[in-house]
Amino acid sequence: MTMTGSTAPRAPRAGKAKTEKEILFDRELEDLPPDLRWREWMLRIEAVIFASAEPVTRETLSRIVGRDCSIDLLIDDLKEDLHGRPYEIVAVAGGWQHRTRPRYTDAIRASSTPTRGGGALLSEFEAMVLMAVGYFQPVTRGELSKIFGKEVSRDTIGALRNIGFIGSGPRSPTPGAPYTYVTTKQFLSAFGMETLRDLPDIEALEDAGLLSRKEMVDETLPAPADDGEG
Structure with a gap:
């Protein structure tokens, strides 16, 4: 006897398959x-x-x-x-x-065991440059060189990029439209910050002589040529 209106078994609908997957x-x-x-x-x-x-x-x-x-x-x-x-x-x-x-920081340092934080991989000058990027971003390599009164090399920028602490920002509106640099989420993570608002007070750092906003715009310090390359 032939059944009228019978159909072949249908494939499960996509929605049903998703539900079954979720049940796993x-x-x-x-x-x-x-x-x-x-x-x-x-x-x-x-x-x-x-x-x-x-x-x-x-x-x-x-x-x-x-x-x-x-x-x-x-x-x-x-x-x-x-x-x-x-x-x-x-x-x-x-x-x-x-x-x-x-x-427990001192105990970990005394043990000399490798850690997941990238901060320990930085030289003192790289750490200072990274701090300047954090406060003045987006900032060009030429502007960083003004802050420190000496050239910040491409190698220094490259080291901070390779670790993942800085990345490229928008092009600067200054002549030549050089690259700017900004910090990354990995920077925040490595130094235990939720947002950039958690950076130490810049005025306290200026009082300690570690950073100077004045030098950033001081035209008496010639900036190295910045041809737009990182």
Whole structure:
């Protein structure tokens, strides 16, 4: 007997396939009691932040916890959990990252163990140039040379770019339209800052003689030729 109106089996719709994929990772954990569910979300967040080489964003963390879960409250509870430990979770560069507490800096230095922070890779002059870029960005190589009263070489700029602490900014409106340089998110992360507003007060640095805004516009210091190349 022939069945009328019968059709061949249909392929699953894209929407259904996506739902099945999501089920493979249970975000909601509805089978757990509320207290155990919250604890599991906390541990997931800590695991992801610990494993990541970069600050983990809110968007990333929202993929591993319930849709109505508060990321901020989970982070707060994690920070409380880590009280008394030599490391903590801090907000840096638009996300969160595990960091050793400052009181253990000397012990880490004494151990001579390699660390994830890139700041230790810089020479003293490279660190000073990086600091100037942080405060005066977007800034050209010629303007940096004015600040320090001597040429800031392409090698110095290249070293800071290779580490990932600075990148290219907009072309300067000055004659020749030279490149400008700006700091990156990796710079913020390496130095434990959430935004550039966390930079130390520039007036305090000027009082200490470390930076001078006046020298930046002082025409008595000739700027090296800047042909627009990095």
